[in-house]
Amino acid sequence: MSNPAQPYNLVLRVAAKMLIPLIMMFALYVQFHGETGPGGGFQAGVIFAAAFILYALVFGMGAARAVAPDRPLRVLAAFGVLLYAGVGLASMLAGGNFLEYGVLAAEHLTGQHLGIFLIELGVGITVTAVMIIIFFAFAERGVRP
Amino acid sequence: MILLGFLTVTVLAVIRLRDLFAVVMLFGIYSFLAAALFVTLDAVDVAFTEATVGAGIASFLMLGTLALTVRREKARPTRALLPLLVVSSVGATLVYGTLDMPHFSDPLAPVHLTVAPHYLEAAAQETGVANVVTAVLASYRGYDTLGEVIVIFTAGLGVLALLGYRKNRKKP
């Protein structure tokens, strides 16, 4: 895999090394600008997972497993859902209804911004983790012992 | 429109071809053309999601399945007439149903007059978010989005349960 005598592999590795950070930055941009333009949690989660998939394609499953082991991935997938439900419960504890963001802060609009930011973050984290889990499950199925 | 013509050609090619790799690639092209069509119909969020999810994740998983199963479809000896009849009758019923619909992109259609103006006018003041689709998705209909996230999580659980991580499956 790291044989410099194979030119096509070298081109892939260099291009992937330059592209993967840009893909991750773009995913973060889409995530946090979902309020003023198209975007939001789902698209950002899928784009972020695409960076990991590109890494696994070019550098092999062993290297990808070292970067994304399965236990933290599963914890992250559950954490996103819990963050979303936790925002709803917090607003109930603060005196409002379930998922009523206006009571989370002193002002109604600040509470709305905070609530929307947190739930989009939860959605993005869960979508990223689940897409990577699904891809790794498909990719490791045909591995001969 | 030209895009609709491309879509039709792609679907007809998917029906005829037997090489499954080409079929999956054509599905990716179909998804991307649908995303372009969404952009011309002013649905930018939907186009974004369809392009990443349809032409990205779905095509990718289908290629992964092809790597684990077969590459070509078996040739079918006979041409069944019953599916064509079923499909044509369902299509004719749907076309009959669309004759009562308002014209395409009519601003006075009833669907644009009742709930949508309220969301368009009140979203900026009540939620402080400029993207009305995000405001409706995250704030007005936040409970449905919670259900959607749970569905994604369940799909991940299901794939884990089915395909696991045991590396001791030999291909036959």
Added chain:
Amino acid sequence: MSNLIGHYNYWVVIFLMMAGFYVVIAQGNLVKKIVGLNIFQASVFLLFISMGNVEGGTAPIIMEGVTRYSNPLPHVLILTAIVVGVATTALALALVVRINEAYRTVEEDEIHEQDTSF
């Protein structure tokens, strides 16, 4: 023929839907059936979004100086539907992989034969 001019794109989308539906019920390979199901889904989304379009309107993002927007409610519905659709497709493909390992084939009639020959 104002019906034709106002409705022809609905009819083209219905043709695409029926073509995807035909792949689901008439072709025998399981993977191709799933591809047909996804084509069917994408065409249904096209139908919904084209119903929400407003002539002379723009994307539903509030901007200065724009008075007419397209209807945002179908966009929200279809966004959820797309993501749920890919979740279903992922599970269906995982099932196809397991079927292939159990039956050694993904053709529908061969699987039916193996099931009924015991």
